[in-house]
Amino acid sequence: MINFQYSRAADVADAILLLTAHPGAKLIAGGTNLIDLMKKNVEQPSWLIDISRLPLRKIEETADGGLRIGALLPNSDLAYHPLIEQRYPLVASAILAGASAQLRNMASVGGNLMQRTRCAYFYDTATPCNKRTPGSGCSAIDGLNRNHAILGTSAACIATNPSDMSVALAALGALVHIAGPSGERTMALTDFHRLPGDTPHIDTNLDTAEIITAIELPRRGFAHNYSYLKVRDRLSYAFALVSVAAALELEGNAISEARVALGGVAHKPWRSFEAEAALRGQAATVEHFSHAADLLLQGARASAHNGFKVELARRAIVRTLMQAASATPQSQAHKKIA
Structure with missing residues (x-):
């Protein structure tokens, strides 16, 4: 693991300022994916910005009858929240299908959306990987690719997205609330993640120095x-x-x-x-x-x-x-x- 600098953000605006000031920085909340990647030298951030204490853990009713979920709410808290269990059981079921109880207790909602592929070649720094080193090649295409993608692939990458929660959110038509240097914006979850194309190292449409602040579920929850x-x-x-x-x-x-x-x-x-x-x-x-x-x-x-x-x-x-x-x-x- 490389040396890095560490800061704790005081609020969302402070996190954005720190991201702007340190282009190589990464946000850390639960750290359930990022720390593993750092240990394997897959991720080598020069700066870690701790956002774990920001006030982004609430579940609130929206004006149109949906729910707004703070990006730092732990996955377990979301899965077992009464309003989620009653109105959006598909989300609860998807979360409980993933990881382990210990990981769900630490992992945040926003972090779940940002987790990176579990492709073995991506994790193995001795092999070429376009997601890890753009332009180096994709070892999975001619390698052991039993777990890899069958839809939306490209000549540069056949990796899969590992999230369970994101699949349920996509089905329900969830929205992602984002804050950044230019202000706040909202994006459909179906538009948040990217297909690999010729830039597989770019996983999402989140811009530089932006941060996820919340996920919004629409009124319709398909609870039955x-x-x-x-x-x-x-x-x-x-x-x-x-x-x-x-x-x-x-x-x-x-x-x-x-x-x-x-x-x-x-x-x-x-x-x-x-x-x-x-x-x-x-x-x-x-x-x-x-x-x-x-x-x-x-x-x-x-x-x-x-x-x-x-x-x-x-x-x-x-x-x-x-x-x-x-x-x-x-x-x-x-x-x-x-």
Whole structure:
């Protein structure tokens, strides 16, 4: 681990000033991802700015009936908050599917959005990686790529986004509140993360010296017909091979509104508005869910070792939509898939 300077921000404005003054700086809250990366010399920040004591831990009602969640609220506090459990159980389920209880106690909501890929080549500084050293090449493309992306890939990178929470937030249409030198702005969660293109080292559309201050959930929470299914190599403490966040509104057996997002398959949470539109007005049947899966997986491109992900994702999408339609969400306490 390299030497670095340390400052504690007094408030959001102070954090922005420190980021502006120290271009190589990184923000640290729970540190559950950043510290690991620093230990492995993947991240080498010249300055750490501690924002853990900023007053960004509240959950507040918004004027239009949604919720605004402070960026420093621990993941565990969010998952078990009564308003989240009652109105946005999809978010709670996704959080509880990820990491371990100890990590969820430390990790912040904003930090969850900012965590970096778990690609083994990204973590191995002895191998070329365009995310770590732009222009050096992608070792995963011709390497062991069983866990890698099948959607939205590029010739520069096939890494996946590791977040579970972000998949649920994408499905629900969450917003990200951001503060920076030019003031405050809001961005859709679906626009926050980037596909790799030819700049895979840039994970998000957060500008230099900006900071996430809150996540906003819209009024519609799909609290009855939802499910979060995470398929992984072991039943706990493993990243997704494929995950699916599904949410439906039904009128009888007809779908009036549908949301589906995928994790473990792309550089960002993957959502298809075309697939969701195709479900509206249709009966909640395996046939229609299979068609939606085909639309979600349009353009999927497998590498040497992850071709199984295409069929796995298709089956997971159908299974999760069936769980949502029958109001029998996947249990995160008993992770065996029903």
